[in-house]
Amino acid sequence: MSAERSYGGVPLTRRREERRERLLAAGVELFTSTGYQQTKITDLCAAAGMSNRGFYQEFDTKEALLLELYVRTNQLAHDHVSHVLTTLETTDPAARIDILIDVYLGAVTSDPRLARLNYVEAVGVSPAVEALHVEWVGRWSTLIEREADRAAEAGFAPRRDFRLTAIMIVGAITGLLREWQNHAARYPTPEIAAEAKALILASITRQV
Amino acid sequence: MSAERSYGGVPLTRRREERRERLLAAGVELFTSTGYQQTKITDLCAAAGMSNRGFYQEFDTKEALLLELYVRTNQLAHDHVSHVLTTLETTDPAARIDILIDVYLGAVTSDPRLARLNYVEAVGVSPAVEALHVEWVGRWSTLIEREADRAAEAGFAPRRDFRLTAIMIVGAITGLLREWQNHAARYPTPEIAAEAKALILASITRQV
DNA sequence: GGATAGTGGTAACGAGGATTACCCGAATAT
DNA sequence: ATATTCGGGTAATCCTCGTTACCACTATCC
Numbered sequence: 001m002s003a004e005r006s007y008g009g010v011p012l013t014r015r016r017e018e019r020r021e022r023l024l025a026a027g028v029e030l031f032t033s034t035g036y037q038q039t040k041i042t043d044l045c046a047a048a049g050m051s052n053r054g055f056y057q058e059f060d061t062k063e064a065l066l067l068e069l070y071v072r073t074n075q076l077a078h079d080h081v082s083h084v085l086t087t088l089e090t091t092d093p094a095a096r097i098d099i100l101i102d103v104y105l106g107a108v109t110s111d112p113r114l115a116r117l118n119y120v121e122a123v124g125v126s127p128a129v130e131a132l133h134v135e136w137v138g139r140w141s142t143l144i145e146r147e148a149d150r151a152a153e154a155g156f157a158p159r160r161d162f163r164l165t166a167i168m169i170v171g172a173i174t175g176l177l178r179e180w181q182n183h184a185a186r187y188p189t190p191e192i193a194a195e196a197k198a199l200i201l202a203s204i205t206r207q208v
Numbered sequence: 209m210s211a212e213r214s215y216g217g218v219p220l221t222r223r224r225e226e227r228r229e230r231l232l233a234a235g236v237e238l239f240t241s242t243g244y245q246q247t248k249i250t251d252l253c254a255a256a257g258m259s260n261r262g263f264y265q266e267f268d269t270k271e272a273l274l275l276e277l278y279v280r281t282n283q284l285a286h287d288h289v290s291h292v293l294t295t296l297e298t299t300d301p302a303a304r305i306d307i308l309i310d311v312y313l314g315a316v317t318s319d320p321r322l323a324r325l326n327y328v329e330a331v332g333v334s335p336a337v338e339a340l341h342v343e344w345v346g347r348w349s350t351l352i353e354r355e356a357d358r359a360a361e362a363g364f365a366p367r368r369d370f371r372l373t374a375i376m377i378v379g380a381i382t383g384l385l386r387e388w389q390n391h392a393a394r395y396p397t398p399e400i401a402a403e404a405k406a407l408i409l410a411s412i413t414r415q416v
Numbered sequence: 417g418g419a420t421a422g423t424g425g426t427a428a429c430g431a432g433g434a435t436t437a438c439c440c441g442a443a444t445a446t
Numbered sequence: 447a448t449a450t451t452c453g454g455g456t457a458a459t460c461c462t463c464g465t466t467a468c469c470a471c472t473a474t475c476c
Contacts, residue, residue, distance in 0.1 A: 175379015
């Protein structure tokens with residue numbers, strides 16, 4: 001009857017949470033090393049230190065686990081970036097872009113596995129994942145578009161429709177990071193950041 | 209004994225070729241509708257109008273079929289682009305970039321399925337496919353880098369290392385096309401082309 | 417025209433793996 | 447202390463699909 005019974009001094013909800021976390025961690029690890037498709041439920045459970053059954057207690061399918069990881073990563077980075085940007089309400093366009101890039105790259109390059117997860121493993125897995133991707137590209141593009149508009153307002157860039165430009169910028173960064181995580185000898189992050197910033201500036205301030 | 213026997217008036221090699229083509233066509237169709245992972249050997253054979261056995265006569269695995277499709281698409285586009293560019297040996301940087309984009313986009317947008325195949329279905333499938341991806345990103349980047357260098361020689365852009373810029377440009381176009389093929393209401397190709405050209409110009413000629 | 421060898425289809429085999437039924441042990445309640 | 451219920455591990459089930467052995471058919475050769 002009691003919805004909340006303790007085992008080993010730990011309440012159910014907490015244990016469930018911890019198991020969920022362990023499964024998510026196992027997902028990051030295995031999806032990015034073994035590969036998403038090749039990873040079996042059993043593998044995840046073994047890595048998370050639990051039995052097969054444990055998995056189904058937390059997730060319906062392997063895909064559900066991937067979806068959660070994908071959303072988490074993006075949500076986290078997005079929250080972080082937009083929080084910092086709203087805090088900076090006052091600064092000039094170039095500085096805002098600098099911050100944007102530093103924060104985003106900081107989030108995604110801190111763990112190369114996250115980059116791989118986002119840009120490689122989570123691609124083309126299923127319609128659901130693809131839909132999520134579209135959603136997030138949209139969200140990131142909108143964020144960049146807003147910055148561009150704001151730069152235009154400030155007379156820093158010409159006024160125009162920045163939608164496609166924003167999409168390309170998102171693609172450019174995605175592509176760069178996908179490449180980055182693929183190489184053992186990685187380009188140093190500052191170099192990448194500098195390039196990204198320069199490309200954004202150039203494509204926003206371009207005349208035409 | 210005779211290595212070449214005709215059946216139904218058609219020699220073996222030709223029949224094999226035709227079957228291979230039909231399988232490749234089936235691959236494009238099914239990989240981009242059903243999805244690569246979800247497509248079964250049997251499906252491919254059914255779509256190609258042959259029995260299961262026929263598949264193994266031409267390919268070892270489904271992955272081999274995908275690899276061939278991937279290489280074909282890229283090779284074709286690359287040959288086309290670089291041929292046109294070498295033909296234009298004389299023209300100015302901006303015009304060369306125009307042509308480059310027109311030819312590339314022409315090749316990849318002529319059939320939206322090819323875009324989906326390249327940018328979605330063939331991602332994260334296996335180490336082999338991933339290796340191929342790295343190779344082709346490298347090739348395209350090099351091509352763009354060369355154009356940038358050439359522009360710099362001509363005094364049209366500052367001299368610098370364009371490697372990362374080139375990688376980002378490839379990513380930008382990839383991202384744009386991935387987005388493009390995902391939406392039923394597609395951005396018109398000319399608009400996309402114009403954006404791509406502008407972004408390349410801006411990121412190559414940027415000061416710094 | 418019969419013999420022979422190349423071709424391709426059918427169907428069965430078997431492995432891999434997701435899913436879940438069952439059971440044991442642990443923790444509370446009386 | 448014992449009954450009762452919850453939690454979790456093991457292991458069997460079941461199904462899907464890749465793979466291939468075998469057979470029937472057809473075209474050439476003598």
